[in-house]
Amino acid sequence: MIEALVKSLPEGRVLTDPDVVDSYARDRTFLEPGKALGVVLATSRDDVVTTMRWATEHRVPVVPRGAGTGLAGAATASEGSIVLSLARMTAIRELSPADEIAVVEPGVITADLDRAAREHGLMYAPDPSSYEISTIGGNLATNAGGLRCVKYGVTRDSALGLEVVLADGRILNTGRRTVKGVTGYDLTGLFVGSEGTLGIITSATVRLRRAPIAPPATIAAEFGSLRDAAAAVSAIIAAGCQPSLMELLDRATLKAIDDWRNIGLEDSTNAMLIGQSDASDGQAMAALMRELCEANGASFVAVSSTPEETEDLIGIRRMAYEAKERLGACLVEDVCVPRSALPDMISAVEAAAARHEVMICTVAHAGDGNLHPVFIFEHGTPEPPARVWAAADEVFKAALELGGTLTGEHGVGLLKRRWLGLESGPVVTEVQQGIKRVFDPLGILNPGKAI
């Protein structure tokens, strides 16, 4: 069956060696993939069309992937599937400073687009932590967030139009090149975050923004309690500081970083808040943020005055994930709550950790109410032990009770489907399945994911 596909694509596009295929079958979760038939390394829209026509003809499931940096199993290969890699479609086809847009292929590395834009005084705002290794296509498929989205919004907010290859190989063009437009339904928004279950994105028109003129001003504040730090976040937002970054790290995370890199963590420090302003009056905003941290009980506030100092402060946040990986295997979670519920959500995470004797380190995109509790378990364990799932279950339910959501930016993939019904309810599920059938009547597009 796969022979027909190999023959219809240019030489070298299809990989079938089992070990190689297996290396394209996983994302960054612990999830064990099914055995895929092969991998297509698409280099053009035509390759994708050919693959989808073949898949439709033979009823073969297709699992699209970018760089495989996902944290929810959306790119985990399913049994008997073809993995369709878009990572080789790396052209920035157009970058228009006058219109502040770029037209890109899905395999472009996110930070590469940002760098290309900065040559023209622009930026590509969405910056998931993985942005040096993840692709625009993957970011679109998962509606990736990031550090800057507290000011600039998520990936969907930067997507203007898409070229999509549908399940049967037809081409669908959604959206437009203009910043506004209301002809018909918002198909662009529908595809962003659909995790490859509705079609394969082969090109995207994205919005660029003016890069800040001044270097950003950054503060790092230490607190005796997480609740005080959360109160400082509320005060900073309420004062209209419009931070371009607002990250919260708990003691467990700081301890992991300190044990690794010795950042001089004080015994009395139980939380650190890192805030940044990239506005033209950023220094004044940083001074105001410092004041508000002190008024809310910060024991110490560092303010950067040079780019190097800024890098040092942000560097602490960047070390968080690696520091945790030194402690054990990680289940990275992603709940999001209304900002006012941040202190209660933090308490709920702490309670779950204590009750189930699980180590949980939490970092949060605090300005968005988006927390990443990372559940640590023994290295080499094939999947999280029962007590980790029990703690995670509690954390998810607490987020929903607080008016929040199961996933702020990582997506549902395979990992969250177990809990999805708790958030979505039967009417949403039915409607989503109906939409899925419109685009994918045979059910071959990344089956079993997202909805």
Place this chain on the structure above:
Amino acid sequence: MIEALVKSLPEGRVLTDPDVVDSYARDRTFLEPGKALGVVLATSRDDVVTTMRWATEHRVPVVPRGAGTGLAGAATASEGSIVLSLARMTAIRELSPADEIAVVEPGVITADLDRAAREHGLMYAPDPSSYEISTIGGNLATNAGGLRCVKYGVTRDSALGLEVVLADGRILNTGRRTVKGVTGYDLTGLFVGSEGTLGIITSATVRLRRAPIAPPATIAAEFGSLRDAAAAVSAIIAAGCQPSLMELLDRATLKAIDDWRNIGLEDSTNAMLIGQSDASDGQAMAALMRELCEANGASFVAVSSTPEETEDLIGIRRMAYEAKERLGACLVEDVCVPRSALPDMISAVEAAAARHEVMICTVAHAGDGNLHPVFIFEHGTPEPPARVWAAADEVFKAALELGGTLTGEHGVGLLKRRWLGLESGPVVTEVQQGIKRVFDPLGILNPGKAI
């Protein structure tokens, strides 16, 4: 048939007097409605559920409406339909300053929500010109834009979650109360702009933003040519001024205003650009905008230093539509092009006006590339004469050729459906009809509109 509906709703909810019904059958276009069976004045979600169950049972088309201020005929009643007015559902159910959200019923007047938010230092950003008389529900149904959307985005960018009554009376809850969230498909975005063809919005959770701290700084610049003014717009955007408003008025519009209110229009003035910054360093940004206007050939630039002067400058823009209505009946159009194409689009409008001997007055949300060419024809004419349609046809085609769209913020309704195929193409049309069938298999929700 309608008797069953009258009986199943509380007394006084259904109007059937033909004259009264006719007064609920139109929007702000010239379009002649069909004869509707009656009007339901819903005051609660239950009224909407009852109406939709009845409509499903009897296969009666339902035309939802807010304040009827639409400019594309989306709320024009069709023959044999029931008009479902949401204008009496006016509760602001919740306004949370801490979470910067509000939960509102669809009949809330947009400016009322903005005022309620401002009592807490917040604002509701989307501000269509009609915002003192149009409703949130209508704004959501059309994905309304406005003056401030150059900085704050359109209605969809402020919509977090919706409660929707489906065609068969079931309740669908989309989205969430959090600023981020990626569970499942973006149903909220799908409903925003769907013009009542997918369901009836009975509640919306919307995002509020911090209201600017300083009073806005405003400039008004006069130019000898529209092209110079358009060049100034590009320079202002490229310099990172981030205007909160950037409006362009052509000579025909200025002349209409001057004839009515005597604004001292100079013979040499062929365009006026009004720019505003609401940033904390707004005065500096206004000074920079002034400089850039002068560098691009402005003959005169006024800068406001008091709220009264600001009101005077913005007042000129606000007079535009009324001034035009004094000249004749108006066909208000709404093309949007990439910002760099603004000068070419303006030339295309002027060429169409000359070729077809039609008076066209143009105002533009210039920062977004969104133009409103208003075609003037004789008062009392039941619909635009052929030469107006011929000129409009040319304008639409020019917008599409320049990489633009038929409608930036008014919607498709009935008015633009004739041209829709030119922009959307057959695959988009088929996919949209498929989505429509998922939500409305009997085709009773505002049939013949939007897609």
